[in-house]
Amino acid sequence: MRDEQTELLEKYEPLFYRVLIDCRIFRKNPDYEDYLQTIRLAFIEKNQSLDLASDEQVTLLYRYLCWRVRDLQRRQQRREALLEKLTRYEVDQEIALESRIEWEDYLERLWPKLTIGEQRYLFSRLCLGLSMSQIMTAYQVSRSTVLKWKRQLAKRFTKT
Structure with a gap:
């Protein structure tokens, strides 16, 4: 079983590289290997439900892999934009480095x-130490929205 998967991965490796190129992820990208590994894992997942003997199925596989990579790119861009926006925001209180690292690991x-x-x-x-009003300003949302986020978290932690 392991050898079959290895053979399939080797056979479709050029397809994986094509997906990366079409998604504008080149070898100089620091996340190149991460994206390639994600494609390999998605391929193994999808391979079980596809018959790769037909060209139509290979096209569907290609589109699926492109979709997964683009989805990861969008998530990463949203995270980076959020972090950039929040790091530009002035924090009133300073949080100890050790405490911040612990919270970031937990998060x-x-x-x-x-x-x-x-x-x-x-x-x-937790990480930036923003108050309720600062969170409202940073995300440009209402007080009730921030309270809703807080209630959802409280509900989630009381379940576990």
């Missing part, structure tokens, strides 16, 4: 399970 493990609002609230509150 990294928790992050995928949260909604975007919950992520924004946690990051702003």
Whole structure:
């Protein structure tokens, strides 16, 4: 089974490189290997449901892999834009470096399970130390929206 997957990966490796090129991810990109690995994993996942003997299925596979890479690129761009916006925002209180590292580690493990609002609230509150009004200003949302994010987090933590 392992050898079959390895052979398939080797056979379709040029397709993976084509996907990266079409998504404008070149070898000089620091995340190049991460994207390539993501494509390989997505290929193994999708391979089980496709019959790659037909050209139509290979085209569908190509589109699926491109979609996965572009989805990752969009997520990364949103995260970077959010971090850039928040780091430009002035923080009234300074948080100790050790405390900040601990919170960032905890958030990294928790992050995928949260909604975007919950992520924004946690990051702003815990990592940057922003107050409720500063969070409202940074994201240009109402007070009720920020309170909703806070309630959702409280509800999530009381369930676990």
